[in-house]
Structures are given as C-alpha cells and as structure tokens.
Amino acid sequence: MAGTERTIPGPPVNPETQAFWDAAGRGTLLLKRCIACSERHHYPRASCPFCGSDRTEWTEASGRGTIYSYSVFRRAPVPYAIAYVTLAEGPTMMTNIVDCDLDAIRIGQVVRLTFKPTEGGPPVPMFSPA
Numbered sequence: 001m002a003g004t005e006r007t008i009p010g011p012p013v014n015p016e017t018q019a020f021w022d023a024a025g026r027g028t029l030l031l032k033r034c035i036a037c038s039e040r041h042h043y044p045r046a047s048c049p050f051c052g053s054d055r056t057e058w059t060e061a062s063g064r065g066t067i068y069s070y071s072v073f074r075r076a077p078v079p080y081a082i083a084y085v086t087l088a089e090g091p092t093m094m095t096n097i098v099d100c101d102l103d104a105i106r107i108g109q110v111v112r113l114t115f116k117p118t119e120g121g122p123p124v125p126m127f128s129p130a
Helices: 018-025
Strands: 030-034 056-060 064-073 080-087 092-097 110-116 124-129
Touching: 018 030, 018 056, 064 092
Parallel strands: 092 124
Antiparallel strands: 030 056, 064 080, 064 110, 080 092, 110 124
16 A cells, blocks of 8 residues: 555644644644643643643654654554654653554654644644654
8 A cells, every 4th residue: 555645633622732733733843841840741731740730831842752662553444553752852642653664663763753734633743763
C-alpha cells in the first residue's frame, strides 16, 4: 500500500486546548509549564498534574524526542505505529511514528516533530526518525 495515507479524524478542540491546536495549525508544539513547581506536562490541561496548581503557562517545545515504547498495527487498512515519545523537555506523549519503515522503528530512537492533517480539524503532532 505504498503511498496510501491513513485518514486521521479531527481532534476534539475545547477552550482549555484551543491554544494548543491553534499553535499546531502554525506548526508549533506547545507544552504546559507549571509556574508553581516548574514541571512541564502534556496533555494540555489547566491544572498541574504534579502539584495541582492552576498557575500554568504555554511554552514552545523543541520538537525533539526519543521513542519510549511503540506498537505497530498491521491489521489496519493502512498499517501504522503508535508510540510514547519522551520529549527533550521531559514530558512523554502518545503519538504516531510516521514517514518511515515501520520495521525500522526502535525504542530509544531519536525522532523529530512533524504535523499531519486531519479530516475537519487542526493538524496533529506526530514524529518521524531524525
């Protein structure tokens, strides 16, 4: 199925995540940083999952990371890889590994950010081998 792209539904956007998705539309990955404890976190939410503070701010991520874990789905109409990627800034996010040979993906592999279009929504952050 070379050249076949997987269809990705648009993500749900709400007031709490609107800035995240607006930045994704500009090709930027945002993370939340807690002003109280300085920890960065992902998935974007108003309260810090580390200390519970609601004093958080958006910060731009570098777009670099490493694969913590992954799984390749081969029984799908278009095979794909889902992964946990640990970002250079610290948080780990669930994402897809794209634009590569699925058999060549490895834990610890360095990856870089890319964005893929969705059906009826903002682009979503994904990663490909660096």
